[in-house]
Amino acid sequence: MGSAAGAIETTLWRRPRLRLSLLLAGPLGWLVVAYLGSLAVLFVAAFWQLDPFTAEVVREPGLGNFRTLAEGEVYRTIALRTIGIAAAVTVTDAILAFPIALYMAKIATPRVRGLLVVAVLMPLWSSYLVKVYAWRTILQEEGILNWALDPLGLSGPGFGNVATWLVFSYLWLPYMIIPIYAGLERIPQSLLDASDDLGGRPGTTLRRVILPLVLPAVVAGSIFTFSLTLGDYIAPQLVSNTQFIGNVVYQNVGVANNLPLAAAFATVPVVVMIVYLLLARRLGAFDSL
Amino acid sequence: MNLSGSSRWLLRVGTGVTLAFLYLPLLVIALYAFNERRIQTWPIPGLTLEWFGKAIDNPGVRAAIGTSLKAAVGATLFALILGTLAALAVARYRFFGRDAVSFLVILPIALPGIVTGMALNATFREVLSPLGIELGLFTVIVGHATFCVVVIYNNAVARLRRLGGSLEEAASDLGARPLRAFRDITLPQMRSALLAGALLAFALSFDEVIVTTFTAGEDQTLPIWILTNLSRPNQLPIVNVVAVFIIVLSAVPVYVAHRLTREEGAASGAAPAAAGEAVAAH
Amino acid sequence: MLDLRKGWVAATVALAMVVGACGSDDESSGGGGGGGNAKATATKGLVDAPDIKAMSSMGKGEGKVNLVAWAGYVEDGSTDPKVDWVSGFEKETGCQVNVKVGNTSDEMVTLMRSGKYDAVSASGDASLRLIAAGDVAPVNTDLISNYNDVFDGLKNKPWNSVEGKMYGIPHGRGANLLMWRSDKIKEDLDSWGAVFEKDSPYKGKITAYDSPIYIADAALYLKATQPDLKINSPYALDQKQFDAAIDLLKQQRGMVGEYWSDYTKAQAAFANGQTQVGTTWQVIANLLEADKVKVKTALPKEGATGWSDTWMISSKAKHPNCAYMWMNHIISPKANAQVAEWFGEAPSNRLSCAETAVKDHCKIFHADDEPYFDQVSYWTTPTKNCGDDRGAVCKDYSEWVQAWTEVKG
Numbered sequence: 017m018g019s020a021a022g023a024i025e026t027t028l029w030r031r032p033r034l035r036l037s038l039l040l041a042g043p044l045g046w047l048v049v050a051y052l053g054s055l056a057v058l059f060v061a062a063f064w065q066l067d068p069f070t071a072e073v074v075r076e077p078g079l080g081n082f083r084t085l086a087e088g089e090v091y092r093t094i095a096l097r098t099i100g101i102a103a104a105v106t107v108t109d110a111i112l113a114f115p116i117a118l119y120m121a122k123i124a125t126p127r128v129r130g131l132l133v134v135a136v137l138m139p140l141w142s143s144y145l146v147k148v149y150a151w152r153t154i155l156q157e158e159g160i161l162n163w164a165l166d167p168l169g170l171s172g173p174g175f176g177n178v179a180t181w182l183v184f185s186y187l188w189l190p191y192m193i194i195p196i197y198a199g200l201e202r203i204p205q206s207l208l209d210a211s212d213d214l215g216g217r218p219g220t221t222l223r224r225v226i227l228p229l230v231l232p233a234v235v236a237g238s239i240f241t242f243s244l245t246l247g248d249y250i251a252p253q254l255v256s257n258t259q260f261i262g263n264v265v266y267q268n269v270g271v272a273n274n275l276p277l278a279a280a281f282a283t284v285p286v287v288v289m290i291v292y293l294l295l296a297r298r299l300g301a302f303d304s305l
Numbered sequence: 306m307n308l309s310g311s312s313r314w315l316l317r318v319g320t321g322v323t324l325a326f327l328y329l330p331l332l333v334i335a336l337y338a339f340n341e342r343r344i345q346t347w348p349i350p351g352l353t354l355e356w357f358g359k360a361i362d363n364p365g366v367r368a369a370i371g372t373s374l375k376a377a378v379g380a381t382l383f384a385l386i387l388g389t390l391a392a393l394a395v396a397r398y399r400f401f402g403r404d405a406v407s408f409l410v411i412l413p414i415a416l417p418g419i420v421t422g423m424a425l426n427a428t429f430r431e432v433l434s435p436l437g438i439e440l441g442l443f444t445v446i447v448g449h450a451t452f453c454v455v456v457i458y459n460n461a462v463a464r465l466r467r468l469g470g471s472l473e474e475a476a477s478d479l480g481a482r483p484l485r486a487f488r489d490i491t492l493p494q495m496r497s498a499l500l501a502g503a504l505l506a507f508a509l510s511f512d513e514v515i516v517t518t519f520t521a522g523e524d525q526t527l528p529i530w531i532l533t534n535l536s537r538p539n540q541l542p543i544v545n546v547v548a549v550f551i552i553v554l555s556a557v558p559v560y561v562a563h564r565l566t567r568e569e570g571a572a573s574g575a576a577p578a579a580a581g582e583a584v585a586a587h
Numbered sequence: 588m589l590d591l592r593k594g595w596v597a598a599t600v601a602l603a604m605v606v607g608a609c610g611s612d613d614e615s616s617g618g619g620g621g622g623g624n625a626k627a628t629a630t631k632g633l634v635d636a637p638d639i640k641a642m643s644s645m646g647k648g649e650g651k652v653n654l655v656a657w658a659g660y661v662e663d664g665s666t667d668p669k670v671d672w673v674s675g676f677e678k679e680t681g682c683q684v685n686v687k688v689g690n691t692s693d694e695m696v697t698l699m700r701s702g703k704y705d706a707v708s709a710s711g712d713a714s715l716r717l718i719a720a721g722d723v724a725p726v727n728t729d730l731i732s733n734y735n736d737v738f739d740g741l742k743n744k745p746w747n748s749v750e751g752k753m754y755g756i757p758h759g760r761g762a763n764l765l766m767w768r769s770d771k772i773k774e775d776l777d778s779w780g781a782v783f784e785k786d787s788p789y790k791g792k793i794t795a796y797d798s799p800i801y802i803a804d805a806a807l808y809l810k811a812t813q814p815d816l817k818i819n820s821p822y823a824l825d826q827k828q829f830d831a832a833i834d835l836l837k838q839q840r841g842m843v844g845e846y847w848s849d850y851t852k853a854q855a856a857f858a859n860g861q862t863q864v865g866t867t868w869q870v871i872a873n874l875l876e877a878d879k880v881k882v883k884t885a886l887p888k889e890g891a892t893g894w895s896d897t898w899m900i901s902s903k904a905k906h907p908n909c910a911y912m913w914m915n916h917i918i919s920p921k922a923n924a925q926v927a928e929w930f931g932e933a934p935s936n937r938l939s940c941a942e943t944a945v946k947d948h949c950k951i952f953h954a955d956d957e958p959y960f961d962q963v964s965y966w967t968t969p970t971k972n973c974g975d976d977r978g979a980v981c982k983d984y985s986e987w988v989q990a991w992t993e994v995k996g
Contacts, residue, residue, distance in 0.1 A: 115316050146531065289416055533688070
């Protein structure tokens with residue numbers, strides 16, 4: 017190592033702050049300046065207006081778009097539907113993920129555990145679009161689900177909100193299983209043994225010991241299921257007639273050229289997610305990611 | 306935990322149900338890769354192998370897979386560098402705004418894909434175009450790296466916290482300069498966490514479609530190719546073939562990574578924790 | 588189908604607004620005041636077009652050309668080996684053709700705004716928007732040798748020209764037809780009432796085009812069934828007419844099984860019985876018949892909306908020579924005949940009628956039957972300017988979009 021490099025290293029060693037700044041410069045520089053900066057510019061457009069005569073965007077700040085959104089019942093419906101289904105998907109996935117995560121963490125032999133981890137991760141590799149199309153085939157009128165339920169005299173939900181909920185629950189399930197599994201694995205066996213020794217039945221142990229300890233992990237997983245559903249608009253178009261926030265954002269840009277309204281509506285999921293992230297951090301989820 | 310036999314069986318059943326739920330649509334995809342007709346109707350009218358031949362011959366697929374691989378490798382490398390840097394800063398130093406870094410790093414992936422895509426596209430057009438760098442593979446890589454960083458970062462921070470800094474301090478007591486200490490002490494200990502994170506970053510980048518649309522020029526990654534071909538009425542079976550092929554192929558790296566991370570005892574928690582970062586391809 | 592590119596262009600537009608203090612296209616600010624009392628010259632357009640020059644002479648091909656087109660317009664044999672009018676062009680000119688399929692006019696406008704594409708097959712609802720925004724340049728028709736043979740009924744129309752300047756090359760024209768599964772619906776339908784009337788027997792099996800421009804279809808139906816609304820053009824709707832159309836669509840929503848914008852989706856829906864009746868393009872019917880699904884189509888008695896597409900060249904085209912070569916090729920007799928037959932529309936080149944495989948293709952599609960096409964209301968961008976003596980009280984497209992969001996719910 018040349019003396020120049022040596023000198024640099026010595027300086028670095030002497031100046032922790034300098035080291036720190038160099039470490040942070042790259043990642044923070046990109047994220048704060050480029051990413052946050054462009055987000056800010058984008059959302060400034062939400063305060064502009066569209067002049068209906070010229071169909072051009074007029075750069076005069078105003079709250080017109082937010083007023084339109086607040087007064088229009090349909091926007092409320094769409095926002096509520098999006099958030100509602102996101103919440104439903106999160107809860108569903110948490111419930112579906114728990115048994116398999118518990119099994120993997122506490123009961124499976126190491127070899128089976130390894131296989132299960134692989135088995136849970138593999139569906140992530142198949143294309144999102146192809147999976148949604150497969151669900152179309154399953155859920156459509158003369159599709160697989162109806163064919164299977166027909167002898168029982170039942171019929172499937174067809175396309176619609178229920179279908180969207182099903183598809184999203186399916187798509188994000190591995191993202192819930194893995195954090196919960198990791199969280200359960202972190203619970204030391206000694207705690208569980210202690211609970212047994214103190215006379216707790218498995219149900220009580222579950223309720224009093226495991227659930228509180230695994231909650232941050234559940235919240236961590238929920239960040240992904242919630243945010244992914246909130247921001248998605250491809251699946252709703254394929255398995256329902258209903259609109260999600262993203263669909264509306266899209267429709268307003270284009271021939272309509274109504275970027276201000278689109279940007280205004282896009283603030284809804286962003287605000288929701290930021291609030292959710294702050295809550296999640298409070299619940300310790302960031303340490304369980 | 307002492308679970309009764311019946312509870313164990315219940316858990317086994319629950320696991321089986323979940324696994325069945327996870328794999329049923331994949332079986333449907335595999336089945337329709339053999340579909341005789343182009344439209345996916347049920348019951349499947351007939352089986353044929355012709356789509357496999359067509360898929361292999363299709364130059365668009367091969368180019369798209371190549372582009373996706375290049376993008377994923379590039380994005381993973383970028384994410385590794387940025388994520389490790391940020392993780393070292395957060396785990397080893399105290400500074401104002403430390404908590405905010407975790408929050409910031411997760412934003413690209415937590416915010417809706419369309420928003421992230423729009424923001425990145427705006428940046429590329431404003432900053433890079435004047436410099437002569439058009440939208441293309443480079444911008445795709447940077448775009449993917451932006452939301453892949455969180456995967457590496459979280460793993461790295463978790464591992465660094467678990468390791469403590471004592472070995473590094475010992476090294477510097479022995480006269481090692483920071484870079485040497487990092488290279489010889491810290492990095493080897495972080496390796497499995499980074500590897501697991503890298504694997505997930507790779508998967509993330511490979512299947513990402515929304516942000517890619519905003520940041521790709523004329524290049525087509527595999528998901529974009531699939532997107533384009535799904536809206537052409539007669540390419541659906543080829544798309545199914547490609548999807549099946551990718552799933553089957555993916556078992557290999559996932560398994561390998563799992564074996565590698567499993568070997569380090571303390572890392573048995575890291576693999577799933579790392580896998581825990583498997584964030585969506587959005 | 589999967590409309591992902593909007594935000595991207597939105598970002599571009601946003602940035603252009605913030606950063607590009609120079610060269611903004613707000614020159615059309617004169618349009619608001621002037622539009623209402625426009626002197627009614629025959630060639631006065633509905634928009635004010637920015638000043639962009641057409642190409643003056645043709646140079647050598649650049650080796651490739653990037654197109655945005657409707658599905659089925661640019662076929663290179665990969666859909667069906669017999670359907671190919673691109674490979675020959677590529678060999679002859681050396682211009683490699685890359686095509687991006689747009690599912691709706693919205694998508695196409697967005698794509699063209701990005702400046703990444705050289706030419707677009709724009710329908711009337713997109714063309715004016717593209718012209719007004721300066722995304723497309725006028726076309727020098729002297730450089731297109733086949734232009735002379737284009738039907739006069741397609742030249743200098745309100746949607747493809749402004750003040751006598753042609754902004755594109757007519758591709759063809761056709762109508763949005765009513766299609767039904769003939770094995771499930773035994774009678775021959777002849778009215779849009781089948782999809783609009785409250786008591787339609789096909790509730791739940793109806794499909795409609797998923798785009799705000801579909802409001803015009805409802806307006807067209809009301810033109811025939813509620814004459815006291817005095818609807819003339821289904822694209823120039825004042826408040827009363829607009830509200831009536833929206834009410835009709837909200838009622839229809841309860842009966843719709845599935846909306847479609849992606850023609851694969853429409854094809855699949857008809858094939859598996861999810862949908863049995865609704866609005867369609869002939870190409871979808873062709874594909875279904877090729878897959879042995881029994882369907883029939885008709886132009887209902889109330890008339891229909893339709894399209895007259897125009898190939899337009901981007902003002903930022905990176906491969907303008909290849910673009911001009913493509914435009915000339917696609918309206919050449921043989922190619923125009925091929926695409927007209929495949930897509931199911933009337934060709935724009937009168938010489939194509941002799942080249943069609945089906946001898947009466949032109950007759951079936953009324954290629955030079957101007958009175959027939961008088962029944963078709965071509966897609967046009969709705970603007971505030973009603974274009975008649977009502978002045979500037981009509982609903983502009985951004986209001987159509989908001990209303991459509993409400994309709995779909």
